[in-house]
Amino acid sequence: MYTDNKIWIAKGEQPVYLLPKMANRHGLVAGATGTGKTITLKVLAESFSDLGVPVFLADVKGDLSGTCEPGTDSEDMQKRIEKFGLGDQFGYKPYPVRFWDLLGKQGHPIRTTISQMGPLLLSRLLNLNDTQSGILNIVFRVADAKNLLLIDIKDLKAMLQYVGNNAKDLKMEYGNISSQSVGAILRAILSLEDQGADQFFGEPALDIMDWIQTDENGLGTINILDCVELIQTPALYSTFLLWLMSDLFEVLPEAGDLDAPKMVFFFDEAHLLFNGAPKVLLEKIEQVVRLIRSKGVGIYFISQSPTDMPDSILSQLGNRIQHALRAYSPSEQKAIKTAAETFRPNPAFKTDEAITDLGTGEALISCLDEEGRPTVVERCFILPPQSHMGPAAPDSRNALIEQSPFNAKYRDTIDRESAYEDLQQQAEAAAQEAAPAEAEKKPAKEAAPRHQKSSFEKAADSALSTIGREVGKSLVRGLFDVLKR
Numbered sequence: 118m119y120t121d122n123k124i125w126i127a128k129g130e131q132p133v134y135l136l137p138k139m140a141n142r143h144g145l146v147a148g149a150t151g152t153g154k155t156i157t158l159k160v161l162a163e164s165f166s167d168l169g170v171p172v173f174l175a176d177v178k179g180d181l182s183g184t185c186e187p188g189t190d191s192e193d194m195q196k197r198i199e200k201f202g203l204g205d206q207f208g209y210k211p212y213p214v215r216f217w218d219l220l221g222k223q224g225h226p227i228r229t230t231i232s233q234m235g236p237l238l239l240s241r242l243l244n245l246n247d248t249q250s251g252i253l254n255i256v257f258r259v260a261d262a263k264n265l266l267l268i269d270i271k272d273l274k275a276m277l278q279y280v281g282n283n284a285k286d287l288k289m290e291y292g293n294i295s296s297q298s299v300g301a302i303l304r305a306i307l308s309l310e311d312q313g314a315d316q317f318f319g320e321p322a323l324d325i326m327d328w329i330q331t332d333e334n335g336l337g338t339i340n341i342l343d344c345v346e347l348i349q350t351p352a353l354y355s356t357f358l359l360w361l362m363s364d365l366f367e368v369l370p371e372a373g374d375l376d377a378p379k380m381v382f383f384f385d386e387a388h389l390l391f392n393g394a395p396k397v398l399l400e401k402i403e404q405v406v407r408l409i410r411s412k413g414v415g416i417y418f419i420s421q422s423p424t425d426m427p428d429s430i431l432s433q434l435g436n437r438i439q440h441a442l443r444a445y446s447p448s449e450q451k452a453i454k455t456a457a458e459t460f461r462p463n464p465a466f467k468t469d470e471a472i473t474d475l476g477t478g479e480a481l482i483s484c485l486d487e488e489g490r491p492t493v494v495e496r497c498f499i500l501p502p503q504s505h506m507g508p509a510a511p512d513s514r515n516a517l518i519e520q521s522p523f524n525a526k527y528r529d530t531i532d533r534e535s536a537y538e539d540l541q542q543q544a545e546a547a548a549q550e551a552a553p554a555e556a557e558k559k560p561a562k563e564a565a566p567r568h569q570k571s572s573f574e575k576a577a578d579s580a581l582s583t584i585g586r587e588v589g590k591s592l593v594r595g596l597f598d599v600l601k602r
Contacts, residue, residue: 118160118500119167120206126160126438127482128201129497130465135161135436137168137377139485141415143406143433146383147423147456148440153478154419155180157438158383159502161417162339165381166212171329171337175358175385179345183505185214186513197501210503213332215340216518219317219357223343224518225527227357228319231267232260233600234360241398242314242356243305252298255291256280261594265536270306270315272536277303314353320531325365327523329380348386355389359402363599365414366405372413379413387418388425403429422452423459431459435485437494441475460494471496 118125123134146161148154159181162172174181188194188209198207216224231239236257240250256276260267267273277299280287284294309315330338347354362382372379384390391399406416422442423431437459444450457469460483471481475496483494518524594600 118203118206118503119164124161124164124168125500126157126164126484127480127495127497127499129495131495133482133484133495133497135164135484136487137170138375139435139487139489140165140170140381141375141378141410141413142435142485142489143410143415144417144436144438145423145426145431145434146417146419146438146440147421147425147442148480149421149443151477152440152475153480153499154440156478156502156506157440157480157499158385158419159184159504159506160500161381162383163212163503165378166337166339168377169331169335169337170378171331171380172339173328173361173380173382174339174341175344175354175383176341177344177348177385179343179508180506181341182214182216182343182509182514183507184212184339184341184502185509185517186505187211188501188503188505194501201498201500203500207501208503212504213336213338214517215328215338215521215523216343216514217340218343219347219353220313221316222346223514224341225521225523226316226530227323227342228317228527228530229322229360229364230320230600231269231273231318232257232265233322233364234318235594235599237398237401238356238360238363238599241359241394242352243302243309244352245302245305248295249298249301249305251292252280252294253302255287255294258291259287260536268320268535269318269532269537270310273318274303274306275537275541312350312353314350317353317357320533321527323364323527325361325368327526344385351386351389351392354386355392358384358390359398360599362405362409362416363401366409366412367599369412369414371411373411375413378415381415381417383417383419385419387420390418391425391427391430399427399429403427403433406430406433423456424452435489435491437481437483437491439472439481441477441479442472444473461491463493463495466496468494 123136124140125132126135127133146154146157155178158174162174162184165172176182190209198204217227218224219227236250236254240253243249243253245253256273259280260276265276267276280294281296281299284296287294328338328340332338344354347357365380365382369379390402394402409416417436418426418430418434420426423439426434439456439460442449442453442456444453453469453472456472460468460481462468468481475481479496479498481494481496483491486492
């Protein structure tokens, strides 16, 4: 709840606040399943919205959508309101919500282009080995050198075929390009298509600035990504979140110290971002998390345990909310000890013992003070949310999607002429032009030049030149090799 220019999160012996100007120092919400993390997310999201700060939520279980509807009064809620002494400050109300869905089923579809995602994240998505990732990087290098934007999967396939067919000519500049590796990448793309992930690549591409908005009352928009189906493909889910974070970093200008964040992102099931990530990717994630706060963005990771985060990331999360953890094994006991050590001790209780003793909706909280120092950990209960707890009614969700100004913008896929179509057309034209000449040269074949460009190569050069003029400038990539706009 936003009150007195502070975000009131919970109450124990005294109220516990998150200071808006410290909210871009990032945070962690941790705890075992069923301990109250979802309620904490809703309270934080509502508070930021009241502050006028737009929010992104990854809705993994489908129960955050009720934020668009007012809460319902009950005897239990009245007891909680009285317990916290909320009085007239508390009122049931809906919040301005936009629904999004990579698959386009439960919200506005989200798309990006192959070129915008870049080779590093795409290699992770395709689960390529080092050699295959190197080949994919060559594909992007060749495309970028020609100012060719790869829009969708069929463009990527066409570029892979071009690089594979011209491997000998590209070898001196880029190194060996084996047909086996190209074939392996093409098979990985087929697997990606079978999972429906190809819907993510195309146009119109998401404009991240559409998420940084307020409504007519000055409330920050809460952008909810439906992940109930998406989470079943963890590689796509985690790669999308990384792309989203990197795109936001590249788009936003430096902001310095602000009184409140420009936007706050909540990344649920955060351990998926780091599982199996190569060292080079982990280093880039760390760099983005460290630098993005200067753009006015706060990132809050949600996971079961602080040990799910690499130490380099965990050290940058200044605001901590720890719900209960269970200790059924030695590794879980170790995780509890680690979680306790991340807090500034409170002499009133033992942190490690409290973590296992917390009830549902209860948490250990430490936020940064005015000077950016962690406060002493407090044991307290999370405030109740003001919006509906549970999934939104289908009619409410559908009405908001239909009425949204982004429905017309993102609803339909635009399949404009791009690399695939240009290469096909130019190849056909070149083949037709070459046919008579080849017939005339046939008797004197031994006198032919040592090297002539194939019809496909000529087509590629022509198409790349055409699109290069359309783009009109060199392509530049950022920290994740994501295309800068």
